[in-house]
Amino acid sequence: NRYWTLADEAVPAWPRESAFALKESKVPPPGLGQALTRTIYVSLDPYQLYYQRERTGPAGAPCHARTVSQVIESRMNGFEAGDFVFNTNGWTEYALMGEGIWRPDYMVPRKLDPSLGRISQAVGVLGMLGLTAYAGMDLMASPKPAETVVVSAASGGVGQIAGQLAKQRGARVIGIAGRDAKCKFVTEELGFDACLSHLSPTLTEDLAAACPAGIDVYFENVGGKVFEAVLPLLNQASRMTICGLIAYYGDRDGGVDNRAALMKLGEPIFNARGVTVKSLSVSEFAAKHDEMLAYVAPQVTTGKIRYREDIRQGLKTIPTAFVEMLRGDNFGKMLVQVSPD
Numbered sequence: 374n375r376y377w378t379l380a381d382e383a384v385p386a387w388p389r390e391s392a393f394a395l396k397e398s399k400v401p402p403p404g405l406g407q408a409l410t411r412t413i414y415v416s417l418d419p420y421q422l423y424y425q426r427e428r429t430g431p432a433g434a435p436c437h438a439r440t441v442s443q444v445i446e447s448r449m450n451g452f453e454a455g456d457f458v459f460n461t462n463g464w465t466e467y468a469l470m471g472e473g474i475w476r477p478d479y480m481v482p483r484k485l486d487p488s489l490g491r492i493s494q495a496v497g498v499l500g501m502l503g504l505t506a507y508a509g510m511d512l513m514a515s516p517k518p519a520e521t522v523v524v525s526a527a528s529g530g531v532g533q534i535a536g537q538l539a540k541q542r543g544a545r546v547i548g549i550a551g552r553d554a555k556c557k558f559v560t561e562e563l564g565f566d567a568c569l570s571h572l573s574p575t576l577t578e579d580l581a582a583a584c585p586a587g588i589d590v591y592f593e594n595v596g597g598k599v600f601e602a603v604l605p606l607l608n609q610a611s612r613m614t615i616c617g618l619i620a621y622y623g624d625r626d627g628g629v630d631n632r633a634a635l636m637k638l639g640e641p642i643f644n645a646r647g648v649t650v651k652s653l654s655v656s657e658f659a660a661k662h663d664e665m666l667a668y669v670a671p672q673v674t675t676g677k678i679r680y681r682e683d684i685r686q687g688l689k690t691i692p693t694a695f696v697e698m699l700r701g702d703n704f705g706k707m708l709v710q711v712s713p714d
């Protein structure tokens with residue numbers, strides 16, 4: 374069994390490939406209450422940087438990641454050999470799940486129904502990312518017809534879904550993304566009304582021109598200068614969902630100071646205009662997973678909701694893919710396929 378673990382050095386602000394070490398171990402037999410699984414897809418998500426820097430999880434273990442896997446041998450109730458599962462194997466070819474195996478509280482292993490969609494989607498649109506977009510947009514911000522909605526990191530895993538959900542509510546949706554190809558995808562494939570680049574030196578003016586009636590909902594994935602461009606345009610009684618602040622994830626304190634600075638900067642406008650600002654934590658919406666799935670999965674199947682993945686091949690590519698995702702070199706939800714599906 375090959376796996377990636379943290380090298381001895383501290384994980385730098387924006388990690389380099391050298392922060393990770395490739396190791397080998399024997400494939401362990403499952404104990405009572407456990408199942409042995411082979412990893413098929415490893416999900417690479419921004420929050421994993423925080424886990425790495427905090428060294429969350431057992432020392433020396435594979436780096437944490439949500440995964441799609443297949444059961445090889447089971448001594449765990451409810452799981453049989455051959456089942457496809459969502460679990461948290463991490464950056465490894467094989468792992469045990471179940472009794473005594475560490476995982477984040479709310480990332481409970483579950484059996485997948487392959488008839489609902491491609492199994493890779495279980496760590497994306499049909500899993501945590503779909504739930505994040507559904508909770509942050511439909512349940513928290515509730516856009517109304519003709520309102521103006523802005524979504525940052527619009528071509529990414531969460532952003533692409535959040536914007537399409539807002540379009541379904543009849544809103545006018547403006548995306549913000551990086552390079553031109555991403556902006557083109559956001560308008561031409563996802564059907565947003567416009568998409569602006571945060572790489573443009575005139576982002577503030579571009580956004581003001583694209584939102585002549587101001588902004589009613591802001592789905593925040595980024596922070597920094599994107600937030601600064603949005604702030605003056607927020608309307609009376611507008612809503613802002615803080616989903617993520619990826620621009621700050623490389624900060625030494627994980628962005629705590631910058632988050633506080635952002636709220637301080639926003640406060641006068643939030644107060645004067647009665648802006649509702651809510652932070653999203655997807656784990657608090659676990660009970661809404663099935664509701665999201667019933668709404669989103671059929672639409673993904675029929676192509677009514679479009680969803681782009683960026684799938685790299687082979688365990689060896691994981692550190693590079695992870696670093697690239699953090700700096701915006703992914704195009705769609707970033708995954709690595711470790712074994713055939």
Ligand code: NDP
Nearest residue numbers: 526529530531550551594616617618619620653654655701
């Ligand atoms: P993405 O697929 O969107 O990948 C990250 C993207 O962020 C990059 O592709 C890049 O896109 C953009 N980006 C990176 N740095 C910057 C920057 N400095 N300024 C502007 N854009 C930047 O990742 P996800 O969809 O997985 O995650 C999106 C956000 O959702 C993250 O903030 C994440 O932490 C958050 N999240 C929050 C959850 C919650 O419970 N609150 C749950 C899941 C995710 P581009 O090229 O367009 O700049």
